[in-house]
Amino acid sequence: MSFVTVENLFQSYGPRPILDRVNVTVEEGEFISIVGASGCGKSTFLRLLLAQERPSRGEIRIDGNPPAVEPGLERGVVFQRYSVFPHMTVRDNIVAGEAFQHRWGRFFGAEKRAARERADTVLARIGLAHVADQYPATLSGGMQQRLAIGQALTARPRILLLDEPFGALDPGTRLSMHDFLTELRAETGMTVFMVTHDLSEGFKLGDRVLVFDKPRWDPDDPEAFGATITYDFDARNGGIPFQTIKEKTHVPLPA
Numbered sequence: 158m159s160f161v162t163v164e165n166l167f168q169s170y171g172p173r174p175i176l177d178r179v180n181v182t183v184e185e186g187e188f189i190s191i192v193g194a195s196g197c198g199k200s201t202f203l204r205l206l207l208a209q210e211r212p213s214r215g216e217i218r219i220d221g222n223p224p225a226v227e228p229g230l231e232r233g234v235v236f237q238r239y240s241v242f243p244h245m246t247v248r249d250n251i252v253a254g255e256a257f258q259h260r261w262g263r264f265f266g267a268e269k270r271a272a273r274e275r276a277d278t279v280l281a282r283i284g285l286a287h288v289a290d291q292y293p294a295t296l297s298g299g300m301q302q303r304l305a306i307g308q309a310l311t312a313r314p315r316i317l318l319l320d321e322p323f324g325a326l327d328p329g330t331r332l333s334m335h336d337f338l339t340e341l342r343a344e345t346g347m348t349v350f351m352v353t354h355d356l357s358e359g360f361k362l363g364d365r366v367l368v369f370d371k372p373r374w375d376p377d378d379p380e381a382f383g384a385t386i387t388y389d390f391d392a393r394n395g396g397i398p399f400q401t402i403k404e405k406t407h408v409p410l411p412a
């Protein structure tokens with residue numbers, strides 16, 4: 158049994174189909190890059206994996222079960238726009254990431270001190286120990302995004318969901334974030350789903366690159382049909398493009 162199984166997934170908003178018959182299986186530890194045209198439902202797919210939304214039809218199973226509704230228990234998430242708390246110091250942001258999983262949502266007394274020590278270990282690991290007492294606004298974009306990833310990882314999620322996590326960063330910072338993510342992944346063995354608009358980033362970091370597109374296409378009504386996975390590229394070892402075509406795209410409708 159695969160770690161993540163998506164079967165016949167459909168998602169519509171009102172009468173408008175967004176995702177249409179999405180089928181995919183993912184093994185634990187795989188890094189899945191997701192690319193596709195703007196608005197084709199990539200973020201919607203992540204929200205469904207997060208159980209922030211329920212599918213109109215079809216099924217998602219993670220380790221054999223529907224995704225838990227509680228945030229963060231098995232899934233950490235990082236968005237393009239920094240998801241850290243601006244009113245908390247860097248250290249307290251990491252503590253908050255862990256406290257989120259805690260029964261009361263907060264730590265007290267000795268537990269809090271222990272959580273702070275664990276946070277300092279995480280900060281050392283992500284190269285932010287020297288700014289532990291600062292507020293996020295005083296950090297560069299790359300540092301804030303490292304903090305967001307550190308925060309998502311404190312709960313030791315088995316799955317990390319990244320929605321264009323590096324889109325707002327300059328090219329140099331982006332490259333160092335790639336190294337950072339590759340190291341973390343090797344260390345934790347986590348499964349990663351990453352939406353990106355940058356194909357080379359998708360192929361560089363991913364084991365597989367899934368392309369979302371609309372196999373059925375009505376030129377008079379481009380929103381008439383939803384998107385599905387049209388290509389599932391094997392991107393290991395630099396990737397060999399055009400391997401597994403799952404669907405022919407933009408096939409004209411029969412007259």
Ligand SMILES: Nc1ncnc2c1ncn2[C@@H]1O[C@H](COP(=O)(O)OP(=O)(O)OP(=O)(O)O)[C@@H](O)[C@H]1O
Binds near residue numbers: 193199202
């Ligand atoms: N809650 C919602 N209600 C209605 N429509 C929605 C909702 N969420 C998303 N949509 C629509 O669904 C479509 C897919 O959105 P989604 O954000 O998943 O696309 P995307 O592929 O991630 O796009 P981008 O690459 O631009 O971020 C969009 O047209 C969007 O307007």
